[in-house]
Amino acid sequence: MEQVNAYEAPQTDLEVVDDANLASQGKRFGTLILDTIFYLIYSVIIGVILGIVLAMTDNMAFLEVLAKPIPNFLFGIFLVTSYYIPQEVLWGRTVAKMILGTKVVDEEGNKPKASAIIIRTFARFIPFEAFSFLYADGAKGWHDRFSKTKVISTK
16 A cells, blocks of 8 residues: 655646756856847837838927937836836747747746746846856856746757
């Protein structure tokens, strides 16, 4: 007769997250490059749409406002956050992560909460944050540590 341990955790569909399935620094770097390309394409598309709408409404004064440093910076924050947050909240991955077979999970292997994704995204604005991977344990950068998330390989 097989004994069942009452303290044994039930089987779930969580990702098993350990150091063996963390995405490598190479995959993370590839994702950074691809996400940068897709973000630039996204920014150009938003810029073209904004330009068309402003030209059609004859409201070009708005572009003069965006040409100033603070509004320009805030618009840049809007673009970055509107690229990363919806994708990672909905699917746990960006287009680049889909291509390279990685996804974001919390430390237990669950889909991260929206608040963790928001922290993760805003941590990307820390100067030199991209260099935090050079000396990171287990391919974790600051935006992973602050948001208590991990990026794992799915392929």
